[in-house]
Amino acid sequence: MTNEELWKTVLTEMELSLSRANFTTWFKGTAILANNSGAILVSVPNGFVKEWLENKFNRQILNIVRTLHPDVRDIKYAVGGLRMSIPTQKKDFAQFMPERTTEARQDTDIDKGTNLNRRYSFNSFVVGSNNELAHAASLAVTKNLGRVYNPLFLYGGVGLGKTHLLQATGNQALLEAPDKKVLYMSSERLTAEIIESIKNKTIEEMKQKYAKLDLLIIDDIQFIAGKERTQDIFFGTFNELYGKNKQIILSSDRPPSAIPALEERLRSRFEGGMIADIGIPDYETRLAILNTKCKEKSFEVDPNSLAYIASNIQKNIRELEGALNRIIAFSQIYNKTPDFKEVKKLLAAYLNTPYRKTTHQAILKSVADFYNITQNDLLKRSRKKEVVRPRQIAMYLLREETKSSFPEIGAKLGGRDHSTVIHAYEKIKKEEDGDETTKQEITLIKERLYQAFE
Ligand code: ADP
Numbered sequence: 001m002t003n004e005e006l007w008k009t010v011l012t013e014m015e016l017s018l019s020r021a022n023f024t025t026w027f028k029g030t031a032i033l034a035n036n037s038g039a040i041l042v043s044v045p046n047g048f049v050k051e052w053l054e055n056k057f058n059r060q061i062l063n064i065v066r067t068l069h070p071d072v073r074d075i076k077y078a079v080g081g082l083r084m085s086i087p088t089q090k091k092d093f094a095q096f097m098p099e100r101t102t103e104a105r106q107d108t109d110i111d112k113g114t115n116l117n118r119r120y121s122f123n124s125f126v127v128g129s130n131n132e133l134a135h136a137a138s139l140a141v142t143k144n145l146g147r148v149y150n151p152l153f154l155y156g157g158v159g160l161g162k163t164h165l166l167q168a169t170g171n172q173a174l175l176e177a178p179d180k181k182v183l184y185m186s187s188e189r190l191t192a193e194i195i196e197s198i199k200n201k202t203i204e205e206m207k208q209k210y211a212k213l214d215l216l217i218i219d220d221i222q223f224i225a226g227k228e229r230t231q232d233i234f235f236g237t238f239n240e241l242y243g244k245n246k247q248i249i250l251s252s253d254r255p256p257s258a259i260p261a262l263e264e265r266l267r268s269r270f271e272g273g274m275i276a277d278i279g280i281p282d283y284e285t286r287l288a289i290l291n292t293k294c295k296e297k298s299f300e301v302d303p304n305s306l307a308y309i310a311s312n313i314q315k316n317i318r319e320l321e322g323a324l325n326r327i328i329a330f331s332q333i334y335n336k337t338p339d340f341k342e343v344k345k346l347l348a349a350y351l352n353t354p355y356r357k358t359t360h361q362a363i364l365k366s367v368a369d370f371y372n373i374t375q376n377d378l379l380k381r382s383r384k385k386e387v388v389r390p391r392q393i394a395m396y397l398l399r400e401e402t403k404s405s406f407p408e409i410g411a412k413l414g415g416r417d418h419s420t421v422i423h424a425y426e427k428i429k430k431e432e433d434g435d436e437t438t439k440q441e442i443t444l445i446k447e448r449l450y451q452a453f454e
């Protein structure tokens with residue numbers, strides 16, 4: 001009996017004991033992924049379904065399976081893998097609550113040992129010219145851990161797919177070689193762990209744990225900027241792994257050269273491998289991503305609406321997905337697909353983004369956060385390099401984003417003369433036109449600025 005036949009039998013029997021709607025909700029898109037002498041792995045479309053099958057239906061499913069294969073001991077459920085083994089019905093999705101789905105996902109999909117979220121895969125990652133290199137390098141790494149591109153350093157703006165790609169790389173590396181030791185950490189979590197082990201005097205244990213890894217992934221490494229103790233310990237771990245040809249992958253919102261307060265020795269390590277950026281996706285890629293997300297969510301949205309979203313939300317894939325989720329939520333609440341006019345209304349919140357108002361205070365905060373200095377540093381008289389440039393950027397953004405007068409801006413920034421402000425404004429304006437790094441920095445600061453307003 002093939003896996004397919006076995007699962008079909010399970011489905012037929014389950015169908016008898018459930019209402020049609022319930023059956024579709026819990027068993028749509030499920031299939032047997034693997035069947036290894038006594039242990040069966042069933043793939044499910046999301047964490048919500050996983051939770052229900054595990055908690056409510058597992059016994060029943062196991063009983064059915066055992067009538068055919070008495071030696072089966074255990075059934076496990078995993079999110080992802082084969083999709084849509086049962087034809088989907090558009091309306092059935094209406095039974096899912098989107099928020100609940102996300103919630104359930106978060107705690108059931110994350111593996112405690114590796115911190116990897118099974119939801120992220122290469123399959124669900126759309127490749128476009130914006131992320132081609134980052135994608136290819138990541139994929140190559142999964143097949144040759146530690147042997148090509150080490151470290152691999154990915155950078156790009158908020159919501160452009162860094163975490164997705166890192167997580168997919170970890171998951172894929174484990175598929176290629178299940179015995180490898182993989183660990184995914186956000187840099188905040190890494191920092192917290194280091195602080196904790198300093199407190200508990202368990203630094204050595206912690207170092208040993210890291211030394212055993214084959215693949216260490218650190219997301220958003222820019223946050224270790226300015227944290228000396230963390231950098232120090234991380235430097236040791238980095239060298240240890242690197243020296244043994246163990247793979248390290250890092251992500252950041254900007255290239256190593258633009259991370260302030262990063263120790264030089266770390267910067268040069270980060271620059272020693274492969275650096276790949278992830279940019280803003282073009283229209284075709286955005287549309288392809290939307291289509292992928294629709295499929296993932298088993299939901300149909302009319303092509304006009306998708307095209308409208310794709311052409312109007314350009315800079316952040318998370319927002320792109322957010323817009324799609326709104327449409328799905330509408331369809332569930334009203335039990336109908338929104339027409340074009342309704343789509344426009346639904347997305348107004350996202351589309352107004354560029355016109356949103358900001359404040360002096362918010363700009364100062366975004367700039368200070370970005371450069372890892374205090375707002376007070378921006379106002380002080382200091383001429384240190386670390387604060388002079390951020391201050392100039394702040395002046396530039398105050399002018400551009402609030403249209404305030406130069407004297408007004410000078411007054412806001414610790415009572416500086418308007419000629420100082422004009423000088424800074426013109427300098428940064430010129431740099432923004434000519435210098436790629438400055439342009440990127442400003443884009444990133446603006447991203448933070450307007451996200452803070454949501
Ligand atoms: P970042 O870490 O860069 O801020 P994420 O990886 O969290 O961004 O991506 C934000 C959302 O966009 C996630 O839901 C992710 O799945 C999705 N996403 C980003 N890039 C892609 C892509 N190329 N294909 C499919 N989904 C993507």
Ligand code: MG
Nearest residue numbers: 162163164219
């Ligand atoms: Mg991320």
